[in-house]
Amino acid sequence: MTARPSPGDLLIVDGRASVQFAGERALTFRVVSVCGQPTYAGWIWLTGYVLNRRGEATAKREIYVQLAGLRPARAPxxxxxxxxxxxxxxxxxxxxxxxxxxxxxxxxxxxxxxxx
Incomplete structure (x- = not known):
């Protein structure tokens, strides 16, 4: 996903987006807001909710990820x-x-x- 995410988007965040989400630390993420502040080229700050397998929010987080590594997730x-x-x-x-x-x-x- 090279397009900028929008609030409401459901994403898979794994090692492709940032090494901190590699392996067992991968997560499904529902975007709430996208930071408009400039960052390093190709990187972005996202605020949203980590979802469990049933699609229920378990934690609110702010993450810093590479746009090119984000993938859309299927809704549960x-x-x-x-x-x-x-x-x-x-x-x-x-x-x-x-x-x-x-x-x-x-x-x-x-x-x-x-x-x-």
């Missing part, structure tokens, strides 16, 4: 993520001894109470 797929407690009401099965609330049939409840 958040559509498959669902909260485990988000069930529809119709997914609950009614037990046979509960009767039917819709018809007023409560015989299953009485039979269960009489049996005890």
């Amino acid at each position: 797929d958040t559509t498959a993520r669902r909260a485990p407690h988000s069930r529809r009401a119709s997914s609950y099965a009614r037990r046979p001894d509960q009767g039917s609330a819709a018809t007023g049939d409560r015989s299953g409840l009485r039979a269960g109470a009489d049996a005890g």
Whole structure:
């Protein structure tokens, strides 16, 4: 990526952008702002958030990187993520001894109470 990043861009920052991000120190970075101050040719200061694998911000950082080493990152797929407690009401099965609330049939409840 030789074009200047813009706020909102999602980037891979690794050893190509700066030796300090080589290997295990590579990160996914969401740009918040780009410093307009002049620096060495081909280098730039970026402010933004480090993202984890789920796309959640874990830390705000200011980084100094080479423009030529920045690469666009794919946005994490958040559509498959669902909260485990988000069930529809119709997914609950009614037990046979509960009767039917819709018809007023409560015989299953009485039979269960009489049996005890």
